[in-house]
Each structure stands twice: as structure tokens, then as C-alpha cells.
Amino acid sequence: MLTKQKLFKFIGIGTFLFILLFILSVTALYFSVKWGAFGQIPDKEILADIRHQTASRVYSTDRKLMGVYFAENRTNTRLEQINPQFIEALLAIEDIRFYEHNGVDRRSLMRVLVRSILLRQDAGGGSTLTQQLAKNLYPRQSASRLGLVISKFREIIIAKKLESIYSKEEILELYLNTVTFGEETFGLEAGSRRFFNTTPANLTLTQSATLAGMLKGTTSHNPRLYPERAKTRRNLVISQMKKYDYISAEKAEKAREQPLGLMYRSDTHTEGIAPYFRQHLRSELQKLLESTPALDGNIYNLYTDGLKIVTTIDSRLQKAADKAVKKHLTTLQKQFDLHWTSSDLFIQNKVLLDRMWKVSEHYEKLTEKGLSEEKINQIRHTKTPMLIHTHEGMVEKELSPDDSIRHYLSFLHAGFFAIDANDGAVRAWTGGSNYRFFQYDHVKSKRQTGSAFKPFVYAAALQNGVQPCDYYRNVQTVYEAYQGWRPQNISNEYGGRYSVQASLAKSINTIAVELLMQNGFKPVEDLVRQAGITSDIPAKPSLALGANSANLLEMVQAYSVFASEGKALTPYYIESIYNSDGQLIYDFSNHSEEKYVLETEIAQTMTKMLQKVVDEGTANALRNRFQLSGDIAGKTGTSQNNADGWFVGYTPELVFGSWVGGSLPFIRFRSSSLGSGSRTALPICGYFLQDLANHPEYNNKSIFFSGNEYIGLNTDCEAYREERFVDRFRDFFRGDSERTERRELEEEKPRRRLIDRIRGR
Template identity: 45%
Template sequence: MKSNSYASFPLWKKVLSAAVLAPVVIFLFIFLLTLSGVFGPVPGTKELSQLDLDNATVLISSDGVQMGSFRDQNRVYVPLDEISPNMVDALLAIEDIRFRSHNGVDYRALARVFVKTILMGQNTGGGSTLTQQLAKNLYPREGNGGLMLVTDKLREMIIANRIESVYSKDEILELYLNNVSFGEDTFGIEMASYRFFSKSSADLNLNEAATLAGVLKATTYYNPHRNPDRAQTRRNLVLLQMEKYGLIESDQVSEWINRELPVDYDRSAGIQNIAPYFKVQIQKELESILDTLGTKQELGNDLSNNGLTVHTSLDTRIQRAAEVAVKNQMKQLQAIFDREIDNRPIFGEEDPEVLQVWRRSESYQRLQAEGISEEEIEQILHEPVPSLLYSWDGYRKTEISPYDEIRYYLSFLNAGFYAIHPENGHVLAWVGGIDYRHFPYDQVLASRQPGSAFKPILYAAAIESGRTPCDYQRNMLAQYAEYDDWTPRNNDQEYGGRFSLQAALAQSVNTVAVQLAGETGIETIRNTAWNMGITAPLPDGPSVALGTAEMSLMELTTAYTAFLNEGKPVEPIFITKIYTDEGELIYEAGDENVESNQIHLPVSGGLEIETPFSSTSSDRITDETAATMVTMLEKTVNEGTGVPLRSQFQISHALGGKTGTTQNFTDGWFIGFTPDMVFGTRVGGWNHRVRFREYPAYASQTALPIAGTFLQNMTQTDDLPAVPNAFRPNQIDTPYSLACTDTRNDKFTDRIRDFFTGKSSDEPRVIGETDDDDKKGNIFKRIGRKLGITKDDEN
């Protein structure tokens, strides 16, 4: 019987065998677990062959312009042959010089790391190839710790090897350069080129390419904008590596190595500048549509990777005209406003509203999460730090405390602009603010009081109730006892006589509007507003006539479409068609299978309500009322508060509209229309404290110039259809005569009334008194005073 040969081994051989075999067995065990996906996904070659970093949902405007796309990362994909060769050479020199000779894993580099880093304690880099880095970027690590570090490296090596079996070296370089992060939420070489050098990656010179290649080691530490000295040192190393491997000559190194970094930083690079606020609404609408279509079409809501082509209603030519108009006016207004608030700062030290904004900020939340005490946070709040401030003249570097930076941005005036086709409902332009990055809150959706811009709704209700444009109404100063003696006044402080309704609307006579509201009735006004698509709660008192109900610019502007569309408000349409990546049409506006007739609008208090916009709704005003309002609002532009559009801006085509200035000049509105477009604009501040106290304060000075410049821009855009010179017959086919004088003085009647009331035309009549005994005696007392028989009571 033979003895066990292993048992006869000396102990030291057994120990040595175990020492050698155990790590191998453990490694094989970990390798098999990694390969099976226990420590994270390990895609097969089929999945890897279907990689598509450029399969995001693409947005197309109605005039055929690609507006942008929905991506999970801030990236623009460019093919390798459109990237500067300087960038490729710099990348290979500093990251992976043997890239073209290995199969995804550089075993020489791994051996160097093992010997020098692990055994000798020297830092020689991680030894990862570009392909391994690509694998890491495509399939990020999922944990930390010693074991995960080993398994992550194994997983990346496996994936890298498979990538190499699927793609050519140039294809891998293209994937890498379009996927790698350069920091600041900037992915891919194209966005990095624009961010740091304001140019395309195709135009990068040697200096710039070396700088960007150097950033990749540590994107924050070597950020050329924030840390130029470190970035310059790193760039020099890249240049020396390129020389070492024969990619550039020594004289090229000498030319660049002592030069400062040529940074031309553009913080907005990568932010799609075509209608960014509109894109937010498109995303919401698109996700809603896909929720409905998803089951039938097997589509998900991953807009960054489903390859859809979305055709939108927006016209970039009209959008551009609106953006330029907003920019030109707001730049001028802000300069005037800044001079005004220099003498009276809006927000003081330790201002509660500023502190409230601070406590809602990400910076404050992050400091709290890090366990920083409130005392330390308070110190940080008031400590100046380097910052890059937005201004109308471009970004400027300065040192400013977080508190003062918040005060600075809260002191900006802002504006919104919205345009819609009055018959098909296509949203043509959407400017949600002056700068999306710094002021993301959408002014088109913000709920504010519209002031006199609401009056056309009131007058439409009156016309619906049987009044006519040539009915006359007293211009009487009245005091409403039931409403804390509220006394609405006219802007010109002129009272007496009578106004025709069409002239009262054109001149925006407040006293007439308030009386008209009382006679028409709040329920009739509410019903008319609802029939025109307005769901904002309306107050019960007479102040409803002056636009004290809060509503959005979108809501009120869309309501005006009823005037031009025979009494029916249109449904706002954002998306007209959706195609799959295979070219299949899966949605078209008006699709009965998709419930897109409910538009959610924010109202006061942050609630959301559903508007009654629906192509099948019976709610409407009569076509006679609609046509009458078009003619009355045309008169407002020709002879009333909108006349600067004719006199100052020289707009000659068919046009109607109404201004609106809210109490204390907080907001200025203008809602206007041509035969083929309804548009609205609003100018205001962050809240009621951010406003003009002096000139320019009225809407005719703040909001109307945006409309005027917009219309000028429209007429000067060659490839846009001409704006019609007249409204279509059905838009102005009113049954009422408009041939009446604007005012009647009625001096004799006024004198008789003054005699019996004891008040002149510029003294308010008290509405709502209930002391009947006092009323009975008043007439006789006043007659006695006039005749000198009765004297006033003495106190």
C-alpha cells in the first residue's frame, strides 16, 4: 500500500503550496463572481456593439432648425475626424501612449504599478488604459473599499477587452473623447472646448489641446479657469510627454511652455440657448405623451437614449425676434433701475427674504449635511469669496459674500414673453426670463396681477350682457364703503363727464371699469373669463375690474386668442409630431388617443389647476363679442394707451392690444395681437419690493417697448411672412356701430348732480352707505346751504 505522497511533503512545501495556490483560487473565485455580474454589470459584446452616445431625443422647430436635445449629460457628439489631431496626440501622450498596441489592458503598465506603487510606495498612476477608462465611464463603479477596488478593476479590464473586440482604435478614441468628463458638468471634448476656449474642438491648437488633456487627471484640481497655475504646470507636463514620444518638436515645446493659459471661459457653453424655458415645457409635455404611448409603442421615458425626433410648434425666427426685444429693453431698464436703487437699497443687512433664499439654496443644504454649525454657516454667508457674476455686460470676476450675491441677483428686473397662433394654438415663442442659468423661474408661468390688461375680459363680459361699444358711462370718482372706503382713481386724475365704453377701454379709465364691473356682475365676469380659458380665482369685490386676480402671462395671453378665433380660446400646442429613431410617426397633435387638452398652470400659492382649453369644448364667447373686442382693442392701439406702437415704433400693420400696470408699479404688462398671432409680455421683479418708484414705471414704458421692438424685428426678418395690414372680415364683423364720440361732457347734468350731492366731480361719491336718515336729510340741508339758510353743523 502506497502512502499519500502529499502527506509525505515537508511542512514548508505544504505552506508554500498553500501560499501560492490560495491567492490563485481566491482570485479565480473573485474573477468568476465579477464575470457573472455580482459586483456590477459586465455587458456582452452584443450590448457593447449597440452603444450609441448620440441617440438622445432631438427637438426640431417648426421652421426646421434643430433646437437641441434631451441628454443625461451636457454633451455634443462629434466624430473623430472633426476633432483636432492636437487633442488626440496630447491625450495619448499623457494617458496611454501604447493605446494602439494593446488589446484594452496594458500589462506593462500594470506591472509598473505593482512594482513601483505597491512594492516601492511610489505614485506612478493607475495604469488604466483609455479603453479601461471608457469602460469605467460607461459602466460606473458602484461601491468603495478594498475588495470593490479589485473587483472594479477586474470588471473594467473585462469590459475593455470586449470593447476592443467590437470597435476599432479610432472608434474607441471617438467614444472616449465624446464621453469623458472635463468637470463642471461638462462631458465630451466639444463642450469642454467651448467651455474653456469658446471654440470648437476642431480648432484647438497645441496649447489648448495640452491643457484639456491635462485636466483629465483631476478635473477640479487642474481646472484651467479656477486653478490656472496648476493647470499650466500640468499642461507643461503634457507638452514634455508629447516631445518625449516624438509627437511634437522641441521648438514647439519651447514656443508654448512659458506661455500663460489662453483661457476664454464661457460659463454658458453647453447650455442650449434656443428657447431653454420652452424646452422645459416640451420635456414635461413629451413625458406625458410617452406615458400614454409607452404601452402601445414599447417606449420608455428615457429621453436621453430613445432616439426620438420631436417636432415642436416654436418658430426660431419669431423666438429670436422676441429674445432680442426682451434683451434690448431689459438691459436699458436695469441700468436705470440700478441708478435708482443705488440711493435706496432694496434689501438690507440680515434681510429676512434674503436669508430665506439662502436657507433654500443648495450651498446651505450642503453645509448643513456636512455637519457645519449654524455659527460657522453664518460666517461663511458673510465672507467674501471669488465669484463670477452675471451682468448685462457679460460675466465679471469679483469677490463677494454669498449674502451680497443673493441680494445682487434678487435686485434684477425680469421679463417674460409668450406668443401663440390664435387659430391652431401653436406656441410660436417662449421667453421665460432674461437668463435661464441664473433665473430659471419661468416668468411666462409666474402668477402676477395683470392690472388693466385684464380689462378686455371685463368688457367682453359687458358686451355679452348686452352693452355696446357706444354706451356711455360716468367718469365718476367713487368711494366704496363696503371695501374699506376703497377709492379707485384714474391715472390722469381727471373726472367728470361720460366715456363711451370703447373710449374708456382705449384710455384705460379706471372709474368706468369699476362701475361696469358692478353693473355686469362678478358671476358674469367669472363665466366669461372661464369661457375664455381663465381659471384663476377672481375676487368678489369691484377691484376685479382693475386686474387684481393673479394669473400667468400664458393664461391671459391665451385667453385673448378667443377674440381672434370667433370666440373660442385655443389649446396651446407645444409638440406637433413625434417620430421614432426608425422614422415611424407615433404621435401627431390632435391624436385622439392622447389626452393632451389639459394644460397645467401654476396659480397663486403654488397650486396647480387644469385649464379648460379643449378643441371640443362648448365654452366660448359669442363671435359677435369677439369681433367687437378686436375692434375696441384696435382702437386702444390707434388712439389709447397703446398708441406708442404707432407713433414711436412706427408699426403700421393690423394690431390690437392692451397695457396693464399694477399697483405701486410692481408689474407692467402688454397683451397684443395681429391677425395671425397673439403675444404677451410682462416686466417685473422678484417680488413687490423690486420695482420702480419713479420713471419709467408704467407698462407703456416697461412692457410695451418689448412688444414694439418685437414687432419691428418681425417686419425686418426677411424670411418671415409679412404681417397682414388688416384683420380678416370674420375677426372684425361686429354688429354694433362704432360711430360715436369718445366723451360727453354733460356739464349741465354734472352741475345739477354737484348741487344735490354737495360734491364736485373730483370728490368721491360714497358707494354703499346705509344711514337712511342721514340720506333723507342731506338734500334739504344742501339746498339750504346753497341758499344760505342752513349752516354746517359745528363740532
């Protein structure tokens, strides 16, 4: 039988052997990790060349941050650009002995080892900032207890190497550019912008404490998700700062009483300035970087190389465009919904509703549950509370799933696009009212142009010798060669004679078609191709009324020929690109050569005529309703059955256009009094131009040209004349009051230059 003395001796030997075995095991495990038994340890050469994946940032021409492209949302910052209070908050809560250890805090390390191995508890904490940097650079691969210990040893080994390569300040800088704040946000710069919309240099004490406190758990202490928990953690950081004499007791007490003051800003691609534009820019940048070497000869990656992309977008004009689209669509949608209150918009489109229902996620879930079609149909028409998107934001309503489909299908959409009238720089690009919900870009969507296309018919006619003060009869003509097609005026009024310029201002369809048929299709096609329209141009009389389809990009570019006195402008949207070191790697200052596609005399004449549209014609609301002064030219457009509304116009500084319509052609107003382009699209440009009064360089006070600068054709004539007796006499003997002719497309007339016409050649 063991005596008490022998028992103690046995326990002592056992404890000694256990401790010895423990030490030998830990030592063996440590050296196994160091020698690569559990994965290669990076050498000093690799660690001396640390490169982070860095987000590329997009800026406006006035240097406002528009958004980022990233694999990891990270922007590097230098230590001297960080408020020292953040560094103090970080050290107080994470590593108070940072400047004393060589990468490993032995006291904390022993605590972690004992808790992990002996007590079999979560190791938690204990890592120095250098070890955390090692973890950020080489993330842990296993969550098991043994895996955590191996990871700790890897981090210790890497931390020691880092300390031998970098200074303490360099380690801090590396750490602050790798640390995550959750939500795919990496680095203090991105974290500061995400949660407080500021820079590291401008962080306040409370903001610094909040961000430092998040590092213990980026989800559990996220101030957006768990504000109370985040505030408690922030106050702990403040107490630690007081404990280590970084701040006074009075300052700490005052800081603890402050609210979180969250100013959350999402950096997703759906947020920020001009998201529709940035999505278009993304694909263009990828093509550029893949196909064209930079000035330094290198190939760059848009998502990882931290590029700075300066665009031509003016953030002030972009804001004005977004505001104008939202303001007008909010009002117009209410008018549209009221317009269809007494009728069913979808009465002839039930098949579409059924198809949309059967491809919906809701229907798919119901069928997966094995419900019968009868039960599914009952659910489809059962009203329940639901959140729906409107132009004014999210609203809760009692709707059935079928009502929801109807709601989103009947949404009105809009696009707005503006370029500089001098060089084609893109200044504003709004593809819709809300990119988060509607990502289809209506700057690039092709829709029927309506009367917005007429100026090209008139310009081609002027090139072929027609004068602004020539008079044409406002009578209907049947074009038998084109299935007996007969153009109608929107007012359905006929008679009398209009000058060419007045027929454009009043948008007289019969005369526009007459001009096209008189001068031929080819001159029109040649002009619009050179002006920038690449979409199909149908060779039929209805082309004069905009039976063709085009997008805002094409239409605004084409109108710029008039604004720039005949010069074809190519829209461009990148000014320059810099690498992460600030070196210029792409320069687009010389983006294009001047190319004239229209005689200056004709371009100036068209500007005079399009000014009449604004001053006296279909775009007169810009003067009356919006009280705009200064020179403005432009043309409204309405497609068949009021499906599309257009206004394309220009001032001496800008060329711009807006389109409004539904996602499908049957989403439309029933009457032209409500659905014409002057009512649906023009107000967006009106609001936009009103906003420009706040910006001196775009205040609409300038003029196109002074009297002695005008070298165009004579436009000084009356708009309307009664029909001549001889015209009525001819109609009488034709036996009808409507002119009916069998019109074939005449042989194209050769185009004569203005100087040749003057000389009588």
C-alpha cells in the same frame, strides 16, 4: 562559513524562488479575479449589449440645440462623424499599438506590474484603449495598491472579451462615447461642445490634441482651469503625432504656436436657450413619459434614454425676448434706484430686512462662531468689497451685508411670453433676466392684472348688446354695497362722455366699472374661463380694474381669443419626440381641436378697439417711441400703487405679453408717471417687436383683416363729447357734482347673440 560560491548559489536560489513565488502569486491572483473571487466578471452576453446613459437633447423649432437633461451629460456619436485627426491624436498619446494588440499591450503591462508590485510605485499608464473602455464601463472600486492590481486584472479580462466581441472600430466608438472629460461631461460629442462649442466632425488639429491630452487628467489638464498646463500637454500630443508621422514637422510647429482657442460652453440647466422654459418643460416631459406610452409602446427615461425633443420655441424670437428684457430692465433699474435715492424704500419694512438677515447664510455662520448679537449687528452694517449681480453683470462694490439684502430685494423683475396667433405654439418664454441668480419664473407668477384685464369686461359688454359707439359719462360712483368703494381714474380727471371704444383706449376706470356693473360679473367670468384664465375671479366692482391676479401664461392665452377671431387657443410647446435611434415616438402635430368661445363679430370688434389703444391710447409709445408700423393691438395695465406693470398685445402672427415688478408688492415706483405699465412693461414688447423686423415672417407688415373682411360692429365715431345739459340738470337736483349711487349687483341679463340683436329679438 559560507564561501563566495555558496553565497551566490544561495542568492540565486532565493531569487529564483522569489520570482517563482511572484509568478505563482500573480497567476493565482489573476485567476482569482477571473473566477469572480473579487467580484463578478461580466460575461460576453452582457458585454455584447452595452447601453450608455445618454442625455436627452432639447431643440427649438428651427433646430437649434437649447439644452440637455441628463444623469450623465453624454451624447453618442458614430466613428464616421469624428474628424480622423482626433483619432490620430488619441492613438499617438494613449495607445499607438491599438491596431496590433488583442486588448492588452504586454510591454506596457509588464512595466505596470513591476512598478506596482516590486517597486511599490504608482502603476500609472499602461492601459490600452480597450482596457480604458473596460474601466469606463466598470469603474474601479478601490484605490489601494492591491486594489489597483485587481482592477488592472479585471480590465485585462474584460478587455480581452471586448476584443473578441467587437471590431477595433466598434471599440473605438464605444470608448469615445464613454470617456469622461470631467465636469460631468461624458463622450467626445459632449466634450467637443463643452470646451470648443463644436462637433467632433469639425474639431481642428489643436482642438483634437487638447481634448486627447485631457484624458491623462481631466482636472489637471482642464484648459479652463489650467490653460498653461493644458497647452503644454496639447503640445506633447502634437509632438507625438509628428513622431508617428501623422503630421509633418512644419504642421506640428505651426500648431504648437497656436493659442488654446477655448470656446467654453456650460451645459448646466442654468445656461443655454430659454432656461426658464426648459425647467417648466422638464416637469411636463416627466409627466408625459411616466403617464403616456410612446407610439412604439415603450416607456422612456428623460435622463438616460437619449431622446431628441423638438419644441415650438423659435430661437430667434427667444433671443429677441431675452435681449428686450435685459435691455429694458437695465435702464429701468437705474431709474428706479434714482427714484428712491432721496427716500428709504424699506422705511416701513424694517421687520422684513431683519427677517431676511436672520435667515441668511452669513448670519448663520456668525452665530455658529458664538459671536454676540451686538458684534453680529456691527458686522451687518460694516461695508466691505463684494461682488453683486446687476442686470449688466457682476460688479464689485463696497457694501455691507445689510446693503446687499436691500440691493437684491429692490431688484426689478420681468417676464415675457409669446405664442403663435394661429395655433397657440409657444415661441418665446423668458421668466426673468438671469436664471442663474433668479430662478423664480415670472411667466408663471400670479400678479394683479390691472387694466390689462379690461378687454374681457368690454368683450362681455359687447356680447350683451353694448355698442362701441355708445357713450358713457366719466363720473365717479360710490358703490355702497361694496364698502363704499369708489373707482378713480389714473389722471384723476372727470367729466364729459366717452364712447365705449375711447374709454378702453384711454383706460377710463369709471366707465369700465360702469360696464361691469351694468352687464354683471357672470358674463365676464364665463368668457375668461373659456378663454383660459383659471385663477380666481372676484365678484366685486374692482374686477373691472384688474383686482384679480393671473399670470402671463393665462393672460396671453386669453388675449389669443381676440387675435384668432374668437377661437380659444391652448398653448403647446412640444412638436415631436424621437428616441435615440431617430424613431418618432410622440407626435403633437394635431395638438388641439378648434373651439370658438367668442363670436367672430365681437372678436373683430375688440381687435379694432384694442388697435385704438395702440394708435391713440395708453400704448401709443409703440407708434411714437418705437416707430412700429403694421397692425398691433393690445392693452396696458397697472396694478394698485404701481406694483405691477403689464402689456398684453398681438399682431396677426403673434400674441405676447410682458410683466414688470418687484419680488414684493412694495417694490414699486411712487408715481404713475414712472410706474405705469406703459412705462415699465410696454417697452419690452416694443424692443421685441423692433427686433422682429429682422425676420420676414414676423415683420409686422401684415394686417388683421381688410375692409371687406371686417364683419364686426361699427367703431366709426368720435371719442369724446361734452356732457349733455340733461345730465348736468339731474346732477344739480341730486345736490352733488359727483354721482353717488347705492348700486347692488343686478340680476344677470341673458346674453343675446349678435344676429338676435340685429333682428331685434
